[in-house]
Structures are given as structure tokens and as C-alpha cells.
Amino acid sequence: TTLFRSLRVLYFSRDYAPHDHRFLTALAESEHTVSFLRLERRGMQREDRPIPAAVEQIHWYGGDRPARWQEGLRLVSSLRQVLRRVQPDVVHAGSVQTAAFLTAAAGFHPLVSMSWRSDLLKDADRSRAWRWATQFTLRRTDVLVGDCQAVADRAAEFGFPRERMVLFPWGVDLTRFSPGEAPAQRARMGWEDAFVLLSLRAWEPLYGVDVVVRAFCRAAREVPELRLLLLGGGSQAAELRRLLEQAGLSERVWFGGQVSNTNLAEFYRLADVYVSAAYSDGSSVSLMEALACGRPSVVTDIPSNAEWVQTGEHGWRFPAGDAEALAAVMVRAAQDRAALARMGSAARRLAEERADWKKNFQKLLAAYDLAVQTQAKRRAER
Secondary structure (H helix, E strand, O other), X not given: OOOOXXXXXXXEEOOXXXXXXXXXXXXXOOOOEEEEEEOOOOOOOOOOOOOOOOOEEOOOOOOOOOOOHHHHHHHHHHHHHHHHHHOOOEEEXXXXXXXXXXXXXXXXXXXXXXXXXXXXXXXXXXXXXXXXXXXXXXXXXXXXXXXXXXXXXXXXXXXXXXXXXXXXXXXXXXXXXXXXXXXXXXXXXXXXXXXXXXXXXXXXXXXXXXXXXXXXXXXXXXXXXXXXXXXXOOOOHHHHHHHHHHHOOHHHEEEEEOOOHHHHHXXXXXXXXXXXXXXXXXXXXXXXXXXXXXXXXXXXXXXXXXXXXXXXXXXXXXXXXXXXXXXXXXXXXXXXXXXXXXXXXXXXXXXXXXXXXXXXXXXXXXHHHHHHHHHHHHHHHO
């Protein structure tokens, strides 16, 4: 339950992505007054829905091009001007080494830093400079928001106190992502009797989509009815197509490209099993969407996934990077279809218990309250 009403919240994010839209939409429906500050515009626009009308977008030095470290002083100076004008009660900023770092450098409190998973799980170890930026930001953060225990444990390694962490999986819309009949598109594709695997992570090394494709090429030799629904795109596109062409399996794969959030639930329902070979992850939203749609999942055996998928109960886990092990799981799943309905029901129950966006979002509002309380306590002790 929130203690403070009608806070002025400045939501400061690295870019404008689907998750930003979701947070801003929910904040716009709260009792808070919300402004949005965008650090940079990088590459392909991943979110085409407009910023909610109730949210004020702040125009400043950054936001319309990629940000560069060399511009750090200019960005901090411009940010301080924004803070003086907006006079926020709390700044919600992420990722840790970008928007949160700049807010910390500007000296603002109370600061709620939101980890975007890879910032602490991966980027913090990229170099001495990134490690320093991580330490600098966390020392000046009032409350850290994370989405899984792995993020909390990493922050604790940097000395951040657990009592000022607020953890919650971001969650999904359980009404929109729900079990249902396979859409008619499956019949149009001629896949009525197929066993369909769904992959929709970005085609980048971190997400191991090449491992998924290599495993599929192995498993498809043993299971003729196996099909792969491959959504998304990325830098590994040429390699993925080459692997499939060499194996003579291109016709058993459907390349769906980028799919809008509006139609995404249909693709989970079209598939029999969801697959992710990510090497590093938090509480993956796509995994939660698959669980909510009642789909068993095959995911890497990393700590964040172990918080969600128990082998034999909600799906299967396999060692990251091991295409042979993943192929064996694919074959097993296709040959044990009787277990899929049981696993799908367990997956939906888990989503209802832990992945409800409407319930989980309240923890973010509680994080704002904790940050304001923490800052008020510090002032009283001076």
C-alpha cells in the first residue's frame, strides 16, 4: 500500500522500448504526476505506440541520438536543469550505468535505480570503467528495483543493502496472455499435425538463438514432424539461415520477423513449446508470457530461469550453450506429448501466482514510497 499520494515522478530511461511503454502506461493510471526523460535513441525503434497522453515528455540535450560517454558533463548539466524545472519528488532511472548513473552524478535524491538485468548481471564486468560506474551509482541509490534474485545477489556483492532492494518480476497481462486454441494460421501453414517450437528472442549472441537452431537441426532428423517458429531478427540472421540451409531444413522453419505486442499471444498459442537459450537473463517477460499462455518452456539452466521453470513440472532446463542437450530435450518433449497438458496447466498456475503485472506493479509504487521515506529519514538525522 502506498503511503505517499500524488508524487511527482521523473521516469528516466535509456531509450523507449515496449517495457518503458508498459511502465509509463501503468504510472499514468496511478495517482502520481509523471514525466518521461529519454537518454538516447538507438538504432531501430522497437516501440511504435505513443507515450501515454497523461505523461509529459521532457525535451533536453539528449534523447534524439545515441548517447556518448564524451558528452557526460553536458548531459549531467542539462539533467540538472531538468531537475530544477520539474522538481520531482523521486527519480526512477535505469539502466544502472546509463540513466541512473547520470542521475547519481547530478546529485539527485531520492533515486530509485531500476536494473534492466544485464546491467548488473553482465555489463558491470565489461571493464574497469563500467565497474566503477556501477559502484558509483549504487552508492548513491536510495532504492534498487530488480526483477529476480540473481540481480539482488549481484547488487549485494557490490555492497548494496538488501533492505533497500525491492524485487518483483515485472509480470504480464494475464487477460491478454492466456491459454487458448491454436489459431487458424497453424492450419494455413500446414502445421496441424506438427510439433511446433517457438523462439522469439533477439538474434544476438547473448540469447543463443544459434544454439536453438543447431539443436533443431539435430532433433529434426529424429522427429520429422518438428517445426520451428522463429520470430525476431538481429545480427545473426545470415548465420541462422546458413545453418538451416546446410541442414536442408529451411522449409520446416517459419521466419515471422518482428511481431507487434498486440498479436503476440496468438504466436504462443500457435506453438506447443516455448524455447529460450539465453546465456544471461532476469525474470524474462517472454518466459512469463509463455507460462501465462499455458505453454511448457525449455530454457537454459541459469539462476533466473530456475526461479520459474522446474524440470518435469513447467517444462525443462538444459545447460547454456549445449545444443546437443537442447536437441535431446526437444525430442523428449515431442515424444511425451501427454505431459504437455499437465505442464501447461502448472505453467498457467505459476503465472497467476507470481507473474500478474497488475499485482506486481504495486511493488514499484512501494519502492517510490521507500525511497521518499529513506530520504526523509536522512534529512531528519542531519
